[in-house]
Amino acid sequence: MVMIKDRIREDMKAAMRSHDAARLSTIRLLLAAIKQREIDEQIEAGDEDVLAVIGKMVKQRRDSVEQYRSGGREDLAANEQAEIDVLSTYLPQQLSDEEVAAIVEEAVAEVGMTGMAAMGKVMSVVKPRVNGRADLGKVSALIKARLTA
CATH class of the missing domain: 1.10.1510.10 (Uncharacterised protein YqeY/AIM41, N-terminal domain)
Incomplete structure (x- = not known):
């Protein structure tokens, strides 16, 4: 490769x-x-x-x-x-908003915690899955919104 x-x-x-x-x-x-x-x-x-x-x-x-x-x-x-x-052109295919939301949901379920205390743990699970394929700022905002909902 x-x-x-x-x-x-x-x-x-x-x-x-x-x-x-x-x-x-x-x-x-x-x-x-x-x-x-x-x-x-x-x-x-x-x-x-x-x-x-x-x-x-x-x-x-x-x-x-x-x-x-x-x-x-x-x-x-x-x-x-x-x-x-x-x-x-050198970045991998970007993930759609729906795909990122699904990854965030999986990570929240894996971590098994809610509230802002889980932010770091959820982010550490999500980051390797989306690295280079999604804007981490948007991912972080999505996680924050999900954890505070």
Whole structure:
């Protein structure tokens, strides 16, 4: 099975050959972020690590898009959105809201606790199941809503 990092490197070569400057720039940023994580944590980044880096980069760019749009800078928001589109190609298929809700329900049943005291335990069960396939901020809000209901 091809590792995500290898696929990213191949895509970088393809972007160089096709003179796709925007895609090449985004891929280089991604590879630099992966390399930085490898150096910081003194590890060889596996698929889980790479997905975490990509997820973090996508989240940062989504926040930037919101800020640029609220500031009336649609041109900068479009650039950030283009980067999100490139980065998203490396993420696994995103879970639907219904699928995430079902996973949360399973986790709450597994933990067998209710109330906000169970938040950490439920999140620790849900996180590995949705990692890279759902926005953890939304998942956390869903868990909180479920536990306080």
